[in-house]
Amino acid sequence: MGIVHILGAGIAGLAAAVRLVKVGRRVEIYEAASHAGGRCRSFFDETVGRVIDNGNHLLLSGNRAAMAYLTEIGSIDTLLVPPRAAFPFVELPTGRRWVVRPSAGPIPWWILNPAARVPDTTPGDYLAAWRLARAGPEARVADCFDTDRPLFKRFWQPLAVAVLNATAEEAAARPLWLIIAETFAKGEAACRPCIARTGLSQSFVDPAVRFLEAAGAGIHFNHRLRAISLSSGRARSLDFGETRVALGADDHAVLALPPARVAELLPGTTVPEDTRAIVNAHFRLDGPTRPPDEVPFLGLVGSVAQWLFVRGNVVSVTVSAADALAEEAPEKIATMLWADISQALELPLKPEPLARIVKEKRATFAQTPEGIARRPGTRTAWANLLLAGDWTDTGLPATIEGAVRSGHAAARVIAGR
Ligand SMILES: Cc1cc2nc3c(=O)[nH]c(=O)nc-3n(C[C@H](O)[C@H](O)[C@H](O)COP(=O)(O)OP(=O)(O)OC[C@H]3O[C@@H](n4cnc5c(N)ncnc54)[C@H](O)[C@@H]3O)c2cc1C
Known part of the structure; x- marks a missing residue:
């Protein structure tokens, strides 16, 4: 059996690697950054003085592939799952509050x-x-x-x-x-709304890396794939600049990379081109706070802030489809969003707490009918080269669930050969 080379250690690449290792395949992972997780990660932030996520991520209990992935890497218990589904909302212009309870x-x-x-x-x-x-x-x-x-x-x-x-x-x-x-x-x-208890990396990323390393998979950080040599319908080698990895006759490569990188590496491949931004703001309060209902988040209607999450003394808000907002200065964004939060949580408007703004300008591909029509499938024109990523044709929105399923799809093709 050959080696499976996985390019990109985001959720799609990690999910593919975990599945392949489980069926006894040798896996080598190459990631351009110095850490795994891609668009789903946590990091220490000096301003708020604690570990924060790049953006709030919500899963639903029916996201079966994501749940299977967490079970496989042994971190399913790190998810906070409420005993019943509840989605509280507040409409800021009218002050009306309600809870959707399916x-x-x-x-x-x-x-x-x-x-x-x-x-x-x-x-x-x-x-x-x-x-x-x-x-x-x-x-x-x-x-x-x-x-x-x-x-x-x-x-x-x-x-x-x-x-x-x-x-x-x-x-x-x-x-x-x-x-x-x-x-x-x-x-x-x-449809119970689930969030990572401590942070995204602690639930989705670090346990996967530990699992893979314990199973003998190689994880090579700071390895940016620069080119692929392709001939006679197969990928022949992977070029990382200073190093080059030759692919043997039974080897496969899975490109679990952003769509723009795949378009550069595989000319002629159709991929979604437009992207949409997500802006997150993390505010550090003096003491712990609680949202008014039994779940640690709140949907906001009629305001700039859209979803608010509370973890101890940090309140984080998400604004999706936020291309225009992402162009504003961080201080201005913080003031706008704090005005919404203070109203929603009935906290004082002044003084404005310390804030960290995280702009993910290419958070997802633009999930319009035009963008969806450009999603490629798992297989490529090169027999030993497969694609994975939330932007590939899973049918699902570009989410953790979609990323995991895309990784599983690539693993299935390889394991089935
Ligand atoms: C702010 C924000 C909020 C979100 N909220 C939610 C949510 O609430 N619920 C939900 O389910 N999903 C949410 N998502 C979406 C979710 O994060 C993504 O669907 C998922 O992380 C995508 O994983 P991926 O592996 O497909 O892609 P990526 O995470 O983009 O992984 C690609 C990896 O490839 C690496 N790479 C790039 N170029 C190279 C190269 N040349 N060589 C080697 N490596 C390379 C990158 O560094 C990266 O690690 C959110 C995303 C963002 C940004």
């Missing part, structure tokens, strides 16, 4: 209870979701709903932005439905 089982009984529904909505509003279920590849989320209805503004719009990192007016409908079918449509046990 019912047990697939029949959404909760929409029959006015107290459980989103304010000013009727059961009929929810049934309009069938249009999302039947959306074609060209459809955008906003095409499936009456955008003047409160349910659109208070539920579908924030959900689309959070899941697809694009506004409902531009985001493709299909991937949103796929994830809803696997989570919300199965009942509350499949």
Whole structure:
């Protein structure tokens, strides 16, 4: 059996490596950075004086591939999973607060209870979701709903932005439905919102690296793939500048890299080109605070801040589809977002706490129908070269679940040979 060379130690590359090691394959991983995790990582920040995540990441309990990955690397217990699904919201312009509590089982009984529904909505509003279920590849989320209805503004719009990192007016409908079918449509046990207890690296990255090293996989940091030599339908060698790795007759390479890198390395490969930004702000408070409900996060409607997460004395907010905001100065962003947080958590506006702004300008590819149409599959024109990454054609939104499934798909192809 040959060696599998995995390029990129983000979640897709790590998930592929873990699966392959488990079926007894020899794996070597090469990562350009000095650390693993890619767009899903934690680091120590001097300003807030503690380890923070590059951005808040939420999983749903029905993200079965992500859960399987955490189980395989032995870190499933590091996820905070609430005993019941609950999604609290506050609409800042009106001050209205509500909690969406999906019912047990697939029949959404909760929409029959006015107290459980989103304010000013009727059961009929929810049934309009069938249009999302039947959306074609060209459809955008906003095409499936009456955008003047409160349910659109208070539920579908924030959900689309959070899941697809694009506004409902531009985001493709299909991937949103796929994830809803696997989570919300199965009942509350499949849509419990889960977050990493301590940090993303502690749950998703460090345990995977430890698992892989213990299993004998080589992990080579500071190894940036610069070129691939290709001939007669196969990849022949990997060029890292100072070093070159020749691929043997039974060897494979998995490119778990960003789409722009793959386009450079494999000319003629179609990949999604446009990206969308996510901005996160982390504020250090004097003491611990709590969001008003039983889960450590809160959805914000009608404000710049979209989702707020609390970990001890650090409040972090996420703004997705944030290309315009990402152009602003960090101080200005902090002031705008703190105004929203102080209102949502009923904390004083002044003095403004210390803040760290993290701008991920290429957080995900633009998940529009045009971008989705450019997602390539796992296999390439070169027999021993495979692709993985949240931007490949998983059908799912560009999320941890999609990244893990793309890695598993590449591993399946190789293990099946
Ligand atoms: C701010 C933010 C918030 C998010 N929120 C959520 C969320 O709430 N829920 C959720 O499920 N998902 C969320 N996501 C998406 C999730 O982080 C991604 O889907 C996932 O991390 C993608 O993993 P990947 O392995 O496909 O790609 P990447 O993480 O991009 O991995 C690619 C790796 O390749 C490396 N690399 C690049 N070029 C080279 C080269 N030439 N040679 C070698 N290595 C190279 C990179 O350094 C990187 O480590 C969020 C993302 C961001 C940025």
